Amino acid sequence: KVQEGELLRRKLHNTILELKGNIRVFCRVRPLLPNDEEKESMPVVQYPTSNELQGDGIELLQATGGQRHFFSFDKVFGPEVKQEQVFVEISQLVQSALDGYKVCMFAYGQTGSGKTHTMLGNPDVPGEGGVIPRSLEQVFQSSQALSAQGWSFRMQASMLEIYNETIRDLLVKGSVNSDSSKQYVVKHDSNGNTSVSDLTLVDVTHWKEVSNLLHQASQSRSVGKTAMNEQSSRSHCVFTLRISGVNESTEQQVHGVLNLIDLAGSERLSRSGATGDRLKETQAINKSLSSLGDVIMAIANKEPHVPYRNSKLTYLLQPCLGGDSKTLMFVNISPDSKSFNESLCSLRFAAKVNACEIGIPRRQIAQGPRICES
Ligand code: ADP
Ligand code: MG
Secondary structure, eight states, X not given: OHHHHHHHHHHHHHHHXXXXXXXXXXXXXXXXXXXXXOSSOOSEEEEOOOXXXXXXXXXEEOTTTOOEEEEEESEEEOTTOOHHHHHHHHHHHHHHHHTTOEEEEEEEOSTTSSXXXXXXXXXXXXXXXXXXXXXXXXXXXXXXXXXXXXXXXXXXXEEEEEETTEEEETTSOTTGGGOTTOOOOEEEOTTSOEEETTOOOEEOOSHHHHHHXXXXXXXXXXXXXXXXXXXXXXXXXXXXXXXXXXXXXTOOEEEEEEEEEEOOOOOOOOTTTOOHHHHHHHHHHHHHHHHHHHHHHHHHTTOSOOXXXXXXXXXXXXGGSSTTOEXXXXXXXXXSGGGHHHHHHHHHHHHHHHHHHTTOXXXXXXXXXXXXXX
16 A cells, blocks of 8 residues: 555656756755844745645835736745755655656755755764765665565765866866866767766765765865855766666666766856956856756757857756756755845746746746846
8 A cells, every 4th residue: 555655646746857857956045144133024035835836926125116927836845944854855866866856956046055064064964964965875775675575785986176167076086187188078878878087986885975976076165165255155066876777686777977067157257356267257157057047948949959068067867857857956046135136046047947847938038047136
């Protein structure tokens, strides 16, 4: 009986996914922090509904002037929602990577809105781990359980950063990152898979190994930080787990990929402030974020041409975006009123991605996400 219910639930879930073209958008609002100026007046109000097909609503209110903007997403998580509850909503998507699907999960939002908290969290504090540690734990556990049915899996992890349209390997030991002889060129093979030349791939079988990798990666990121001025908020961080499974008795094979991506901060720097390297950096971020939006929209609209090649990120992820792959975007929001404009931009970006998937033609969607007033 329990199994039947579970099967029905899965079927419904898959139907919903089909309707939505395998692209979903979840919105997460972080709590007010001690450093946020106001303590109570929140410009963000939520109206969660229980309608699984229409999703949850969120309304953004401007503290002064009374502007109101309403959006609806597949899920809206308020400030009180814990890491564990978020994971409940995505665990099936994670599981599908073990079934051989290619999965991408992104965190989009301005710096300080909770992207890293959502994707990585604090894996060393019980209950505080984010999507990456929880996904991996689930994948490892499930793969172990499947070994009873004759399955054996090989898992390989890689972690890279895209900064100014250039790839850096975050799993290279020491300061090899400054070794410019490595090119990290993205290549697509005839099977529709991507590889990055010279990129470190590490076999992993246990969460502890990945945890060590993450520490190594964050160290590697902070090495860059001193040299490149808070680079982490200006770069995309892509964690990839390649999953290959083979069943000894049935000779079945699966090849799944799980990509977990902490995107660069989506905030626009004031036009006057950005010059030289900073300007170049901003342009690179704007370009890759809007390219990502364009790609997701083109896929959702089933357009014949998907502009994957417009940025390194979309070119890298090409095999994992579109087709029968599965995409989830978190849009992270800061609740303080100072962030109103950025929050509005983020929600518009996400709504554009979301609205398309339920079949609203492109031209009917509000003007581009990144053309908000600063
Ligand atoms: P980003 O990666 O988008 O720049 P962070 O994830 O670093 O933002 O979050 C900024 C701060 O807010 C961090 O101190 C983080 O711990 C905190 N934070 C973010 N989201 C939450 C949340 N849902 N609950 C509690 N604290 C959060
Ligand atoms: Mg971050």
